Amino acid sequence: MQPDVTPYDALLLVSFGGPEKPEDVVPFLENVTRGRGIPRERLVEVGEHYFGFGGKSPINDQNRALLAAIREDFSSNGIDLPVYWGNRNWDPYLADTLAEMKRDGIKRAACFVTSAYSSYSGCRQYRENLAEASAAVEGAPVLDRLRHYFNHPGFITAMVDASLSAIAELPHEARDDAHLIFVTHSIPTAMNEASGPEGSAYVDQHRSVAEEVVERVRLETGHRHRHDLVYCSRSGSPRTPWLEPDVNDHLEELAAGARPAVVLVPIGFISDHMEVVYDLDTEAAATAERLGLTFARAATAGIDPRFVAMVRDLLVERAAVERGEEVSRAAVGNLPACWDVCAAGCCANAKGPMPALGGRD
Ligand SMILES: CC1=C(CCC(=O)O)c2cc3nc(cc4[nH]c(cc5[nH]c(cc1n2)c(C)c5CCC(=O)O)c(CCC(=O)O)c4C)C(CCC(=O)O)=C3C
Ligand SMILES: [Fe+2]
Structure with a gap:
């Protein structure tokens, strides 16, 4: 049909x-x-x-x-x-x-x-x-x-398989203890606080994806990998707080401690944007190399x-x-499927209201 x-x-x-x-x-x-x-x-x-x-x-x-x-x-x-x-x-x-x-x-x-x-x-x-x-x-x-x-099974399953393939690129003995480093675009902390209808949706949604990918990887490999959510591509004025830690700072920290192999999983990008090919494959890869950390990067959904x-x-x-029909909305993890029409004030513009489609304001 x-x-x-x-x-x-x-x-x-x-x-x-x-x-x-x-x-x-x-x-x-x-x-x-x-x-x-x-x-x-x-x-x-x-x-x-x-x-x-x-x-x-x-x-x-x-x-x-x-x-x-x-x-x-x-x-x-x-x-x-x-x-x-x-x-x-x-x-x-x-x-x-x-x-x-x-x-x-x-x-x-x-x-x-x-x-x-x-x-x-x-x-x-x-x-x-x-x-x-x-x-x-x-x-x-x-x-x-x-x-x-972000929590549709079509996106999550692609990121799970990409993570498994990247883990498999590591030397055999490094795989089990590898850290999964979930990476997304940093934004000003104030922008995160205004995200979604109630605030902090940006960070909460990424955490949910990271948790779900880690759990699904565990079901495949039998290992629950240590993991963190980190950020790339910080911009703006140095005086404005943005989400941290930066991926490079996080690699420094890991290198000073347990020195695990690392798998970068770019959950914040749906394809290989400049942030992925420069900030991760060029800059973060060079940081890992300098620190002597074994490194792999998972593919984007593409x-x-x-x-x-x-x-x-x-x-x-x-x-x-x-058409007014009942639907079942595919979603996995700890958050429900997202809304179709944004609530008034959802993801507010810091500069004040402007005309926007697809919302109640
Ligand atoms: C959350 C987020 C996404 C993901 C959601 C989405 O996909 O939309 C995203 C995507 C992208 N961002 C991109 C490029 C840039 N973003 C910049 C600046 C900024 N991004 C921000 C946030 C985000 N950005 C923010 C808060 C700024 C500061 C200025 C502002 O408050 O608006 C700047 C200016 C220079 C700089 O400041 O770094 C550039 C060049 C490209 C294209 C890459 C390519 O060419 O492959 C893509 C897909
Ligand atoms: Fe951007």
Whole structure:
């Protein structure tokens, strides 16, 4: 039986965007940091990360691969729905994509955002971007943001298998005592305190994922690995507190103590973004090397077929909700499945309210 996706006539992949060539780097960084109070030195430093990779972020090719995989998955599962792509910070920009969707006669689209967790950056800011782009395109399709999916089995099982594969890359004798170091993007502590409807959703959701992955790895290997949640890519003013510890500081601490082998599990990123290829594979890998720690990095979800099928599941689930049907929402771990529509004040903007789609305010 073909899944019913009524009332949707399209899926929109909503992402961050990244530069494609060296000339794009500075304008891209200006887009990202407009009004965000990032010190100049930090921008120069991050610019160097991009230049070090030829001025090209991996993120756009990752999204092109995800688009192709979603189209393939839809067509092999009898879903005949066009899939579009629009970004917050780089071409294809959301407003251009909405204009294209309108020309194609699209009336109502479900939006899959490439951020699994609740925070201003990963939730409300995208909802503001969608509102702004819709306002700029008269007759733009109606847009529904699909729920956050950090605890969807399609994401968790991909991260469990990635962790098992990374553990298996370690020398045999180092595996059992290896630490699983779950890594995500640092955010200001104040942003975490405003995350989700009641605050701290960002940290709570990551802890839940880490715990669930550790437990599922134990069921496979028989070892409950020691683990920690750490952060990368801190930015902002040094005087503003951000979530800690930094991954490099954490490696220093482990090197001064038990010196376990370490497996970095980048649960905060759904594909190999710049933060993964630079902050983890370049910088943290160099730290581990300098400290003499045995090191492996688990893959991101990317286009793992279970992760791609999750996108379809979220679409089919939300379509049923919009038709007024009862649904069962897949979720694993200690937190329930996320809400479809954000509560008023969810992931508040520190600068004050702005129009945002998909919420009650
Ligand atoms: C929570 C979170 C996610 C995950 C959720 C999601 O996926 O959305 C994320 C994703 C990403 N962040 C990215 C890049 C950047 N983020 C920056 C700055 C910032 N990120 C923040 C948070 C997050 N960021 C914050 C609080 C800032 C400070 C400024 C502000 O308050 O907004 C800066 C400016 C320089 C710097 O400050 O480091 C850059 C260049 C890229 C593209 C990577 C690529 O090219 O592959 C991606 C996917
Ligand atoms: Fe970021």
